[in-house]
Amino acid sequence: MEFFDVLLRYEVALWSAVDQELGRRGQLGLGQLHALRAVGRHEGRARVQDLSGDIGITVGAASKLVDRLERDGLVARNPNPADRRSSLIALTPAGERALGSGSTVFRAAIDEALGGEDVAPVTATLERLASRLAESGPGVAA
Amino acid sequence: MEFFDVLLRYEVALWSAVDQELGRRGQLGLGQLHALRAVGRHEGRARVQDLSGDIGITVGAASKLVDRLERDGLVARNPNPADRRSSLIALTPAGERALGSGSTVFRAAIDEALGGEDVAPVTATLERLASRLAESGPGVAA
């Protein structure tokens, strides 16, 4: 189970290293940045469900996450004309700025951590494994 | 940043899949099992600090984790004859049993998730990256 152990250990260590670098450079924490990246990918039309799936947390947790991002002025819930049960979540101008500058530091921190290592093969293998897993059982989903 | 994204996504998905399989088989959750595996590796002489480092959580969190494991009868804090500031944490008989049966299910769940994929190269690369990171900055440590 060496694979599982090192996967877990490295993921925790990398998250921690990147998060600390973000803090040193006066950026958002990695948790918030990770969320803003997900919101950004949905081009202003993110629903709470989408974020839940992207980030791998429950719908309830995603709802509260959006509460906090909204409180901090980084995203806004806009009415969904097609379905009044949900809102469409978009980045605010402040959210765009935080995502932009945070992403720059984020990329640099990862490049630094990789130190020239070619991770393309690892990336490919993990993609394959992730697909396998997604097919068999839908992780966090209800 | 495809590498970071898939690393994170897969780690979350794999954790979730294994955790659910443990639940279905009436075993401890993966969080607790992960902790018991760490305690077990220290052969009855684990200190709170050791677990903190192994698991990648703060010392305070590790102290509370041991509280819960102790409350559940899975580990015991024994006096440390060499240093009265710390205890030596050991598995109880119940803890040994839970670790044993949980590990069996754990291994099977991982094998199932890997589905014959050869992860040795990925493991080697992640080991190398983890070493790099450990040298530059000590993650969670105070």
Add this chain to the structure above:
DNA sequence: AAAGATTGACTAATCAATCTTG
């Protein structure tokens, strides 16, 4: 003083129950 651990205040996750809309 420093090291090891614990505790309290706070933050963020889970699950279950609930409310609204489709």
Add this chain to the structure above:
DNA sequence: CAAGATTGATTAGTCAATCTTT
């Protein structure tokens, strides 16, 4: 009645302050 989201109770983490022992 399903689906989408929110909320409340609980659980587990962070950080900072503290206590004991070295």
